[in-house]
Amino acid sequence: MLNPTTLNSILLALSAWGSAFLVALWLSLIFWTIRDIRGRTADNLLRTLAALVVAGLFLPGLVIYFILRPARTLEEEYQQSLEEESLLRAIEERQLCPGCSRQVERTWLVCPDCQTRLKKACHHCGKLMELHWNICPHCATPSPGMRKEGLTMDEALRPTPADILDEE
Numbered sequence: 001m002l003n004p005t006t007l008n009s010i011l012l013a014l015s016a017w018g019s020a021f022l023v024a025l026w027l028s029l030i031f032w033t034i035r036d037i038r039g040r041t042a043d044n045l046l047r048t049l050a051a052l053v054v055a056g057l058f059l060p061g062l063v064i065y066f067i068l069r070p071a072r073t074l075e076e077e078y079q080q081s082l083e084e085e086s087l088l089r090a091i092e093e094r095q096l097c098p099g100c101s102r103q104v105e106r107t108w109l110v111c112p113d114c115q116t117r118l119k120k121a122c123h124h125c126g127k128l129m130e131l132h133w134n135i136c137p138h139c140a141t142p143s144p145g146m147r148k149e150g151l152t153m154d155e156a157l158r159p160t161p162a163d164i165l166d167e168e
């Protein structure tokens with residue numbers, strides 16, 4: 001049989017070991033939380049709060065942190081926003097014919113199904129332009145006809161200075 005003194009010192013040693021373990025566990029949980037929250041938010045207040053909750057409440061604090069922490073890391077959030085952006089771009093790039101609502105390519109001048117005009121070509125550089133554009137964005141040539149709106153037939157037929165230069 002152990003005498004009370006030996007038993008006492010064994011218990012003391014055990015509790016000392018237990019406390020040391022708990023303190024080490026407590027510190028590493030705080031460190032882990034700080035590292036984890038850093039990857040999830042740039043907000044210093046939230047970072048401090050997370051560390052304080054775990055430091056103050058220990059294991060239950062960790063459970064609370066798990067429940068309340070931002071679900072995604074900043075890295076995951078960044079990836080997600082990239083994906084959403086490219087998805088949006090893909091949707092924007094898909095064009096539908098205003099005449100028959102079939103899918104058309106951005107480079108088509110006319111819808112092959114219903115022959116609706118989709119684009120016009122610049123009469124100077126030949127690049128594609130939207131139908132409502134009055135000036136070519138590639139070579140800055142005004143589209144013919146557009147600037148003559150509101151003029152009399154006579155004025156419209158008279159060659160513009162640019163036309164005269166072209167002929168010389």
Ligand SMILES: [Zn+2]
Nearest residue numbers: 097100111114
């Ligand atoms: Zn069409």
Ligand SMILES: [Zn+2]
Nearest residue numbers: 122125136139
């Ligand atoms: Zn042009």
